[in-house]
Amino acid sequence: MTETLSIRIDGETKRRLDALAKRSRRSKSFLAAEAIATYVASEDWQLGEIQAGLKELDAGQEIGHDEVSKWLKSWGKRSESKPPL
Numbered sequence: 001m002t003e004t005l006s007i008r009i010d011g012e013t014k015r016r017l018d019a020l021a022k023r024s025r026r027s028k029s030f031l032a033a034e035a036i037a038t039y040v041a042s043e044d045w046q047l048g049e050i051q052a053g054l055k056e057l058d059a060g061q062e063i064g065h066d067e068v069s070k071w072l073k074s075w076g077k078r079s080e081s082k083p084p085l
Contacts, residue, residue, distance in 0.1 A: 017031060017032065063084045063085075067084040068084060071083055
């Protein structure tokens with residue numbers, strides 16, 4: 001089931017959306033809904049990862065800068081280190 005949402009966009013974006021709708025033979029509504037769904041999924045994932053990382057830090061699960069730096073400097077060398085845990 002779909003719901004209606006009204007938004008305000010600037011004139012240039014509206015003109016570009018109109019042109020894209022014509023070229024893609026999709027409705028402006030379809031394109032806007034797809035764009036919003038993609039944005040929401042991306043932001044939801046990103047914020048979830050940030051929150052998970054903060055919980056790990058609060059629990060003391062951190063890797064120091066020096067350990068990570070040493071690991072990165074070993075990349076591409078025969079004695080490449082395993083990632084710090």
